[in-house]
Amino acid sequence: MTKFIQILKDINELIVFKHSVFALPFIFIAMIVASKIINDSIWFGWELLILGTLCAVSARNFAMGANRYLDRDIDKDNPRCASRPSVDGRIGRGNLLFFIWINALIFVIVAYFINSLAFWLSFPILLILGAYSYFKRFSSLAHVVLGVCLGLSPIAGAIAVLAYIPLWSILLSCGVIFWVAGFDILYSLQDMEYDKKMGLFSIPSIYGAKASMFICALFHFLAVLFWLLFAISANLGVAAFIGVIISAIILYFEHRIVRRDFSKIDRAFFTLNGYLGIIFFVFVLVSLW
Known part of the structure; x- marks a missing residue:
């Protein structure tokens, strides 16, 4: 039992489960807005709640697992990352690959039970989620690609309820893309010198700290702008606009x-x-x- 608990702790450290808080609220925002449109009620049902949550968790597990697997050669010499379970041997290569593929399978199967559009889009979504780690090796657009990975969540939430992609979900998604890309640039400031040494293409390593802060500010301005457009497009009430303003203040x-x-x-x-x-x-x- 002690060994099993330790394995769970190692997996949690690997995928940093608490970071799910970044994407899950936006999935549920899309789902309640879509439900209000189609059902005149914010409640979309227990079935979609369970299936949507399973999709979100398995997709994120796949993305984080793939990222940790592909970045082992980069992480092993980075003092900030050298103690990760994927690097120090606590989770072996075979177990990590099993974790990645089992979550991919769960994601596809659950998407099948949501609707046909969700099922067919599950394959390109997995491709996008798995591609992020490669981008940092040749393009500073890796931050935007990470933003796209999380930005797909509102569109997925809308598809789950409506079985099509409405304009407001795309606007909400664009806001998430620029929000995530912006804070990923800030996060990359920690590894600026290491990325330069390793020849990795982060915005801080290419353009420096001052320019990175400006680009991040621009991205976050665009995030707030797209969230305002989302609130207008979805015909939301005053409270939603207050939420956008508070987000801008944060x-x-x-x-x-x-x-x-x-x-x-x-x-x-x-x-x-x-x-x-x-x-x-x-x-x-x-x-x-």
Whole structure:
């Protein structure tokens, strides 16, 4: 039993499950908006709640597992990453591959039970999720690709309920893309010198810290703009617009914290961004209710 608990702890450390808080609120935002449109109720049912959550968790497990597997050669010499279970031997190559493929299979099977569009799109989605790790080896657009990976979540939520892709879900998705790409640039500031040494293509390693902060600010401005357009397109109430404003304030403080002290990047990355998604979801929920 002790060994099993340790395995679960190692898996949790591998995939950093608490980071699911970044994508899950936006999946559920899309699902409650879609349900309100089609059912005149924010509740989309227990079946879709369970299937949607399983899809989100398995997709993220696949993406994180693939990232850790493909980045082993990069992580082993990075002091920040050298103690990861995928690097220090706690989770072996075979077990990691099994974890990746079993989550891919779960994702596809669950998507099949949602609807046909979800099923057929599950394959290119897995391809996109798995491609992220390669981009940092040849393009600084890796930050945007990561944004796309999480930005697919609102579209997936809308598809689960509506079986088609509405415009408002694309706008919400674009907001998530630029939000994630922006905070990933901030997070990459920690590895700026290491990325230069290894020849990796992060925006901080290519353009430096000052330019990276500007690009991040631009991305987050676009994120707020797209979220405003989403609220307008989905015909949401005043509370949703307040949620967008609060999100903008959170992003402002995130930049302020990082500009003052790069050692507080973790605080800005984990705490503030975690709160942002949840707060945005709550205000959209109130606006629909």
